[in-house]
Amino acid sequence: MTPNTPGGLIDLIALSTDSLTVNGDPKTGVFRLTINRPERRNALNIEVKDAVANAVASLDTHPDVRAVVITGSGNAFVAGTDVAEMQPLTPIEHTLRTTDRMFTALRNASTPLIAAVEGYALGGGCELAMCCDIIVASETAKFGQPEIKLGVIPGAGGTQRLLRAVGRYKTMRLLLTGDALSATEAHSAGLVSELVPQGSALSRAEELAVTIAAMPPLAVAAIKDVIRAGADVPLDTALLLERKAFQILFDSADQKEGMGAFLEKRSPEYHGH
Numbered sequence: 643m644t645p646n647t648p649g650g651l652i653d654l655i656a657l658s659t660d661s662l663t664v665n666g667d668p669k670t671g672v673f674r675l676t677i678n679r680p681e682r683r684n685a686l687n688i689e690v691k692d693a694v695a696n697a698v699a700s701l702d703t704h705p706d707v708r709a710v711v712i713t714g715s716g717n718a719f720v721a722g723t724d725v726a727e728m729q730p731l732t733p734i735e736h737t738l739r740t741t742d743r744m745f746t747a748l749r750n751a752s753t754p755l756i757a758a759v760e761g762y763a764l765g766g767g768c769e770l771a772m773c774c775d776i777i778v779a780s781e782t783a784k785f786g787q788p789e790i791k792l793g794v795i796p797g798a799g800g801t802q803r804l805l806r807a808v809g810r811y812k813t814m815r816l817l818l819t820g821d822a823l824s825a826t827e828a829h830s831a832g833l834v835s836e837l838v839p840q841g842s843a844l845s846r847a848e849e850l851a852v853t854i855a856a857m858p859p860l861a862v863a864a865i866k867d868v869i870r871a872g873a874d875v876p877l878d879t880a881l882l883l884e885r886k887a888f889q890i891l892f893d894s895a896d897q898k899e900g901m902g903a904f905l906e907k908r909s910p911e912y913h914g915h
Contacts (some may be wrong), residue, residue, distance in 0.1 A: 652707070657700055662693040663715075664701075671708030672851040673701055674844075680716030686766045687724035691744035694770075698744075702751045705914060708855030708862075710751075711847045712774060713758040719783070720767025725792065745798040748773035752863050754854050758847035759783045760840070764822065769796060772803040775866065776835045778847040779825045785833060786822030806873065807833045858896035859914035864888075 652673075657664040666673035675697055677684040684690075694712075701707045714720050731741070748755060748770070755774040757763075763771045763785050771777050771785070779785075787800040795801065795817070805813045808831040816823065828834045838846045854862065864887040872880030891897050895915040903910035 652701065652704055657697045659689070659693045661687075661690045662697060664697050666707075668706065670852050671706055671855040672711065672848060673707055673709070674711045674713065674848070677712075677714045677720060680714075680718075682724065683718035683721030683762060684714035684716065684767070685722055685724040686720055686744075686770070687727045688741060691741065695744040695747040698747045698751055698753075698755075702747075702753045705859075707753055708859060709754045709756065709851035711756045711758055711844070711851050712770070713844050713847070714760070714767075716761075718761035718767075719757070719759040719763040720770055721762040722765035722767055722788070742798050745769060745773055749799075752866060754851070754862060754866065756847045756851050756854075758844040759785075759825075759834075760843050764788055765796070765800070766798060769798040769800045769803065772799060772807065772833075776847075776850060777833065778836045778838060778843050778850065779828065779834045780838055780840045780843045781825050782840045783825040783828070783834075783843070784822045785825070785828045786820065787817055788820035788822070790817060791820040804833075807831070856912070858894075858900055858910075858912040860894050860896050861891055864891060 652666065654664045654666055661678050663676040663678055664673065665676070675694060677690055677694070679685060679690065698710065701710055754776070756776045756778060757771040757774040759771055759777060759779040761780075761783060763779075763783060765786075765788060768785050768787055787796045787804060789796050789800070801813070801817060804816065812831055815821070823831065823833065825834060825837055829837045836846065868880075868884050868887050872883050875883075896912045899912060900910050
């Protein structure tokens with residue numbers, strides 16, 4: 643995956659910072675965000691979180707961006723939040739500096755997000771991964787929310803997303819002890835989408851991203867909307883949301899193209915119309 647040329651799809655140089663590298667392939671619509679703080683195991687400070695939030699917001703508004711892969715450099719995904727920076731913050735500073743802005747941007751993104759996890763995904767790193775739609779993890783990855791060991795609790799979705807992913811009783815054990823899950827345990831519990839050999843999480847995540855990027859964009863967006871909105875409402879309401887989204891897609895050119903291509907035994911070409 644290589645950056646596009648100046649004047650191409652997106653100015654990737656403008657999106658990249660010292661702590662975040664953005665690469666993309668305009669031909670497939672797949673882009674990669676790599677957090678670059680290997681000396682701190684990619685711990686999230688405010689600079690990194692702002693860079694990720696800005697990049698995701700920019701990519702998410704461009705119609706030709708079809709999928710985004712998020713990973714970390716070195717031997718870790720994200721080992722947590724930068725404790726040295728966080729320790730002196732007051733409640734007002736958390737509010738004024740919107741320290742949850744990155745997680746909000748990820749949560750609200752319409753573009754499919756795939757986390758490629760090698761090594762540690764702890765604390766804010768686990769929360770970052772859980773903001774994504776798919777988590778691909780190497781067999782040596784570890785997931786956890788150890789905030790209780792620092793005198794606090796998860797503050798960016800760790801309690802609620804973990805609860806919804808693995809259930810109440812496993813969540814309570816993890817949060818109250820601060821223990822981590824191995825990649826195998828996380829996969830068995832439903833936290834990880836796919837388990838792969840060490841060193842191949844990124845390549846597999848990008849394969850999935852290319853597959854998803856070739857799907858009809860309106861249907862992809864509808865699936866994200868229905869899953870997101872339907873998760874916490876009664877089943878009858880969720881089924882109604884699904885049915886309405888299904889019906890609306892019959893007014894799209896992508897639906898005509900997809901079904902036409904199937905009947906004509908050819909490969910479809912989707913344009914999000």
